[in-house]
Amino acid sequence: MKGNSVFKSSFNRCLRRLSGLSVGAVLPSESELAQRLEVSRTTVRAVLAALDQQGIVKGPAGQRSLARHPREGDYFPDTQTLSAGAAVERHFMQWILQGDFRAGQLLNSAELARQFGTSTTTIREHLARFQHFGLLERRPNSAWLFKGVTPAFATEVYDVRELFELRATRSFIELPDDSPPWRELDAIEQDHHALLANIDTDYPRFPALDERLHRVIHETSENRFIIDFYDVISTLFHYTYQWNKGDEKQRNTTALLEHLDYIQALRSRDPRAIDARCRKHLRTARATLQRSIRFGPFPDDAPAGVAP
Incomplete structure (x- = not known):
């Protein structure tokens, strides 16, 4: 196997x-x-x-x-658990966000297929997926325009993320105490405390822990659209955050503390407390993303070009 x-x-x-x-x-x-x-x-x-x-x-x-x-x-x-299509999506997102690309650049699907070792059909299928999220625009001759991760885009995404996550919390608190998601939440909480105890050296581990917490909440919705949305957007967020390293330790510490408050609200099963903690944390995350986008991976005067 x-x-x-x-x-x-x-x-x-x-x-x-x-x-x-x-x-x-x-x-x-x-x-x-x-x-x-x-x-x-x-x-x-x-x-x-x-x-x-x-x-x-x-x-x-x-x-x-x-x-x-x-x-x-x-x-x-x-x-190792990703399908071929999901692997292409993740590879593409890592490549586009860590490479020398900015809004206005053109991508060629045939060249991407050769670079990723897959077919042009697979590439086109998954580039169309990013087109749906507003990151790409199709052009003639197998070309795609990278529209960039803008503050306006981030605002739209976070509006939807807030709706989806609050809906998922309702499903989460309806689960019995001995269900696997609650057991996973116990482990996630312990890992938060362990990370805080070693925050000076281990703060770069936060994105993986953030992924675990929000994913276990989203997956309890058992709604394919909510889960599908989080699969793409979580990758976008975590790689965009890498653009701004200046206050990374402080940002991660703040997020860890907000996570612990959020977890306690989930344990209370009080919808009002959950709503308040979730919205507070997502407001902080939204502001972090906006700052990262403004910081950007490129100098302001760097010219836009065409991908080979």
């Missing part, structure tokens, strides 16, 4: 579900697992065989039980 992103992503999702069970608990049937993971029974059998080999589950088919809780090292890295 090496290199199989469907298997690896299913394996990781299964681990997250198992983390909410007690050791010794009987697993759902293969059919039920296939339905919950939204994959075929063949994939589920491969996942269960791998879990058995690693000593996470035990017993024959139909009588499998949890032998131990999953550990961090049991999970496949996120980069």
Whole structure:
């Protein structure tokens, strides 16, 4: 199964579900697992065989039980669980935001396909996705105009993000206390305290922790549009933040403290408290993004050009 992103992503999702069970608990049937993971029974059998080999589950088919809780090292890295299309999207976003590109530059889909080692059809499909979010505009002869990450764009994105996240919190607080998302929230909170205790040296680790917190909230919505939105936008935010390193430690410290307040509000299950903490944190995040955009990755007088 090496290199199989469907298997690896299913394996990781299964681990997250198992983390909410007690050791010794009987697993759902293969059919039920296939339905919950939204994959075929063949994939589920491969996942269960791998879990058995690693000593996470035990017993024959139909009588499998949890032998131990999953550990961090049991999970496949996120980069190995991406589909080919998702990998192209992430590669493109990293490339466009870390490279020498600015609003007004042209990109050529054939050249991008050669650079990323994929087909022009795949590139066009996923460039069209970024076109939907307003980052690109299609031009003749397989060219695309990069419109740039502007303050106006960031404002529009954050307006939608606030709506989506507040809706997702409603789904989150309806879950029982022993559900996997709540267990993940416990681990995320502990990691926040650990990061704060070593903030002077470990502050660059914050973006990954930020990703974990907001993703676990968004995914409980089980709404494909909310989850799809966060997949693209979270990558945009985290790479744009890298443009401004001047006050990174202080920014990350502030965000960590706001996260802890947000987590406490979620635990209270009080919609008003959650609304207030979520809006406060997203206002701070919005201001951070706006400053990063104004700071930018380029000198103000750098000329716009055409990508090769």
